[in-house]
Amino acid sequence: MMSNIGSYEQRLKNFDWSVSEQELGYKKGDPINIGWYCSDRICKMGKGSKMALIWEDFKGNNKYYTYDDIRTYSNTFADYFLKLGLKPGERICIFMDRVPELYISFLGILKMGGIAQPLFSAFGEESLLTRLENAKTSAILTQLKHVSKVRRILKQIPHLRHIIVVDAGTTALKEREIPFNMEETTRVDKFEYYKTFADTPSVLHYTSGTTGQPKGAQHVHYSLISQYLTTKWVLDLQPDDIYWCTADPGWVTGTSYGIIGPWSNGVTQAVLDSGFSSDRWYAFIEKHKITVWYSAPTAIRLLMRDGTEIVKKHDLSSLRHLCSVGEPLNAEAVLWSKEAFGKPFHDTFWQTETGSMVITNYPGMNIKPGSMGKPFPGITATVLDPISFKPIAQPGKVGLIALKPGWPSMFRTYWNNQAIYDSKFKNDWYICGDRASIDPDGYFWFVGRDDDVINTGGHLVGPFEIESALLEHPAVAESAAIGKPDPINMEVVKAFVALKPDYEPNDDLELEIMNFIRKKLSPLAMPQEIAFVKSLPKTRSGKIMRRLLRAQEWNEPIGDISTLEND
Amino acid sequence: MDAMKKMVLDYVIREYLEEDDDRVIKEDTPLITGGIVDSFSMVSLKRFLEKKYNVQIPDADATPEAFDTVNNIIDLVNRFLKK
Numbered sequence: 174m175m176s177n178i179g180s181y182e183q184r185l186k187n188f189d190w191s192v193s194e195q196e197l198g199y200k201k202g203d204p205i206n207i208g209w210y211c212s213d214r215i216c217k218m219g220k221g222s223k224m225a226l227i228w229e230d231f232k233g234n235n236k237y238y239t240y241d242d243i244r245t246y247s248n249t250f251a252d253y254f255l256k257l258g259l260k261p262g263e264r265i266c267i268f269m270d271r272v273p274e275l276y277i278s279f280l281g282i283l284k285m286g287g288i289a290q291p292l293f294s295a296f297g298e299e300s301l302l303t304r305l306e307n308a309k310t311s312a313i314l315t316q317l318k319h320v321s322k323v324r325r326i327l328k329q330i331p332h333l334r335h336i337i338v339v340d341a342g343t344t345a346l347k348e349r350e351i352p353f354n355m356e357e358t359t360r361v362d363k364f365e366y367y368k369t370f371a372d373t374p375s376v377l378h379y380t381s382g383t384t385g386q387p388k389g390a391q392h393v394h395y396s397l398i399s400q401y402l403t404t405k406w407v408l409d410l411q412p413d414d415i416y417w418c419t420a421d422p423g424w425v426t427g428t429s430y431g432i433i434g435p436w437s438n439g440v441t442q443a444v445l446d447s448g449f450s451s452d453r454w455y456a457f458i459e460k461h462k463i464t465v466w467y468s469a470p471t472a473i474r475l476l477m478r479d480g481t482e483i484v485k486k487h488d489l490s491s492l493r494h495l496c497s498v499g500e501p502l503n504a505e506a507v508l509w510s511k512e513a514f515g516k517p518f519h520d521t522f523w524q525t526e527t528g529s530m531v532i533t534n535y536p537g538m539n540i541k542p543g544s545m546g547k548p549f550p551g552i553t554a555t556v557l558d559p560i561s562f563k564p565i566a567q568p569g570k571v572g573l574i575a576l577k578p579g580w581p582s583m584f585r586t587y588w589n590n591q592a593i594y595d596s597k598f599k600n601d602w603y604i605c606g607d608r609a610s611i612d613p614d615g616y617f618w619f620v621g622r623d624d625d626v627i628n629t630g631g632h633l634v635g636p637f638e639i640e641s642a643l644l645e646h647p648a649v650a651e652s653a654a655i656g657k658p659d660p661i662n663m664e665v666v667k668a669f670v671a672l673k674p675d676y677e678p679n680d681d682l683e684l685e686i687m688n689f690i691r692k693k694l695s696p697l698a699m700p701q702e703i704a705f706v707k708s709l710p711k712t713r714s715g716k717i718m719r720r721l722l723r724a725q726e727w728n729e730p731i732g733d734i735s736t737l738e739n740d
Numbered sequence: 741m742d743a744m745k746k747m748v749l750d751y752v753i754r755e756y757l758e759e760d761d762d763r764v765i766k767e768d769t770p771l772i773t774g775g776i777v778d779s780f781s782m783v784s785l786k787r788f789l790e791k792k793y794n795v796q797i798p799d800a801d802a803t804p805e806a807f808d809t810v811n812n813i814i815d816l817v818n819r820f821l822k823k
Contacts, residue, residue, distance in 0.1 A: 231773045270775060295778060321760035448772040449779055450804045475779070479803070630780070665780075680791045687784045688755060696780035 174493070176536035178406040181547070188550035190581055193402040197437070204368040205394045207375055208251070208283035210401075211436035212244035213366070224441045227415070227461055228273050231447035236273055240439070243277050246355055248364035250281025253353060257335055259312055261286025261367050264377060266305060266313040267422070268292050268323070271446040274339045274355050275422055278314050279432055283375055283394070286367030290377045290389070293423030294319055299642055299693040302326040303386050304379045305333060308588055316340050320350065371395035377588055378425045380525040381635030383624040389588030390525045396429075396582035397437060399529035403549060404434030407521060408465055409494050409536045416442045417458070418467040424632060425525040426498055429582070430467055451479040455487040462491035469499035471630040473506045473518060474661045484513045494536060496521055499631020500663045501619040504543035520545055522619070524605060525633075526597070528582030532574075532617050545609065545617040553577035554617070555602070556609055562599040568613045571620050575602035625719050627656035629664050634698050636719060642693045643668060646686055648676040653709050655723040657702065668700035669722055671708050678705035712736040744793075744817070748810050751788060756781065767810040782807050789813065795820040 178184055198214075199205055215223070221241035228236045238246070259265065265287045269275045275291075282289040290308055292301065294316075301322055305313070312335040313323060323336055324347060334349065341352035369375070375394045379387040404410055408430065416435050420426035435442040443461045447453055449472065458466065495510060495518045502520040510518045519534035522545040532554055534546035548554040555564040556572030565572040576583075578598070587594045597604055608620040627634045639654035650673045656664030670686065672678060683703045691699035710718045713736055724731045745767055753765050756777050763776075771777040777785060786802050789795065797820055806816045 231770060231775060318758060318761040318763065321758045324760070446775070448770075448775050448777075448804065450773050450808065452805070453773050475804075478800075662780075665783075680787075684784060684787050684791060687787065691781060691784060696778050699780060699784060701780075701783045 174411070176409050177411065178409070178535050178537070181535045181538050181550075184406070184550045190398055190402075190551055193398045193581075197397070197401060199398070201371075203370075205371055205397065206283060206366045206369045207394050207397050207433055207437070208247060208280040209366045210397055211280055211433060212240060212247055215240045215436070215439040216244050218439065220439050223439065225436060226273060226276060227441065227443040229443070229445050229447070229457065229461075231453075238273060238277070243280065243436070245360040245362055246277045247280035247284055248361040249355065249358055250278045251285040251364050251366070252361045253358065254281065254285050254287060254312070257312070257351075259285070259287060259335070261369075262288065262374070263311040264288045264290045264308045266290040266292055266308075266310045268294055268296075268301070268313055268315040268319055269339065270294050270316065270318075271421060271444050272316065272339070273444075274314070276432055276444070277355065278339075279422065279428065280436075283369070284364060284366040286369055286373070288374045288377050288391075289428075290379075291422050291428055292379070293421060293695065295697075296322075296423075296695045297691070297693045298322045298325045300638075300695055300698075302329060303638070304389070305330050307379075307386065308377055308389055311335070312337060314339060314353075317344060369394045372585070374585070376428060378428070378525045380425075381626055381633045381638060382593070383626055383635065384637055385593075385635075386638060387635060388590050388593060390425075390584040391586050391588050392528050392582065393585055396528045397433060399580055399582035400429050400433045401437045403530045403533075404430060404438055407519070407530050407533050407535060407549070408434065408467060408496055410435060410438050410440045410465055412440070414440050414464045415461055415491070416440050416465045416467070417445070417461075417463045418442065419445075419454075419469065419472060420467070420498075425528070426467075426469075429529055430498075449475060451476050451483055452486075455484065455489060458489050458492065459487045464491050465494045465496075466492060467496045467498065468518070469631045470497055470502045470506060471499065471662050473497060473502070473510065476513075477506060477509050478661070481513045489514060492516065495519065496533075498523070498530075500628050501545065502543070507540065507542035517542070522546070522617070526584045526603075527576070527580075527605075528584060529580070531576060531580070541612075541614075541616050543618070544612075545619050547615055547617065552580055556611055556617075557599070557602060557604070559623070562602065562604075565611075569610050571608050571610045573623055574605040574607045574609045574617070575599075576605065577601070578603050625655070625723070627654070627664050627666055629656065629659075629666060629697055630662040632697050634666060638694060639666060639668065639690060639698050639700070640717075642690055642698075643670065643686070645693070646689050648672050648682060649686070651709055651717070653717045653719050653722055654700065655719055655726060657726045659701075665701040666698060667702045667704065667726065669704045669706050669709055671706055711738045713738050745810060745814055747792070748789070748813055752777070752785070752810065755784075755788075765810075767814075769810070770808050771810070772804040772808045777807065779804060785813075789817055793817050793821060
């Protein structure tokens, strides 16, 4: 089968994003609304009865939605939001497991001009509070099982006017809570979508940095132009494909490539709302005859751990193209996937701020296992010298990954934080915060983060957020959080904790602190190891030297410690 | 129900379910695939078991399948208790 991209080298010649605009029938200055493009437009193309979403829960129960279903259900959500008094531009949070309402309400929010703010449903109340407070969110969509986390922070977020519970049934609700059952509400067949334009805000995804609380990367409706084309050329989605993106839409992959990409291409996608198990995943692929699979290195390494025998118990012959994202895909995983599935995983590099893939491996391209691949057509990527911020000409020399601004899905600001947004640009380059080198053939090779952000299981966790939460525990006097190496998740959180005088380190206290962070922030942020120390290394100005702790953990050179405080 | 089963079941309900989450958890309820305990939270559950029963569960044995139900967890702990 001929791939959509054909020849990567040919596509590079005279590339212009207008290729995507033309395919989508978009002209500069026209209204552009992602919600409309992902549902109404596909129906207008005569594909209303085509399956848009095959959903399965952990018990194996299925629900099926055609493009006409997601068109009318998303209309119903949009109409409902307006009737509640929500206005275009207001932030509406989606805080749900991977239920159909998550995917469909996302389109509904965009159709009425709202800004969708998806948050990972495993977040604890503190993580939720930080993000809802920062965005001054007006409404949240959630499920009964998660509503108590909202209830506990309700007094601190007076701007949150509506808590919409999608599965309330006959359960009595509390202050500001209202039930909304998507399938029992009269469907709205016609809804005039709000006239959003290229620069109208669409999605707000929160991401973590080294300092301060998480920041909301704000995207616009024009991001569709990149998301549509990268889906078509990199994931290679074709009309008869059954596509499975394993990412949760609480993170950017789950929206860019778990909603917008496949549905703007009019492709059928399958969603599994279940925790991880190799056998469960393979059975899902077999049952729904998944053809294109977009997953993450952590999951792939878990599958590897379970070996190839279990693969042989399932008929996975439907698979034709595999991709991966979240953290660098190690060469062993690429080679293993060739052995297990007969085809390699193609690594893709991008981040919350880029909105779409920027450096990737393409169908038909020679894959160098362990490499990130090459820049997508229309993306100018390089590595910069960390001092001069000028491109490094020498192949193999490590520098900062940087992109020339201007691709359609580039974030437009950090919500309420223009200063940090501005600080991400040097010499007219956008600095990704990762280090890499480029080989003589133009392939990028990932080296690591350029800051203290912890990449665990493909998700970024900010050390400051963990340290702030640790200080809320009554026993903790001071703390530092770093990433430590982990064979499955690349990194996991390790915390160094100095206790207050009345406390003694012991196993009970360690477990108590772990659970404290898990519930307050999220399971991802929970330290998997706590080292109790008498004091933490600090600079003479009193700043904790995380760099030193990290270097010790990774057996790396300690570097300059001239500013280290003497005990 | 024996004491170990009750202890683990109570701990899972107390630590991993939200206070308003009224799902019924039994010894054969899928915890991992059912989305009650994720792979990261498994680490704290493993730590609890090791501490409570004074066992060492090797990481290679701490698989999602081994932690998927309270029954599986009990089997796992018993394997290492007997060694």
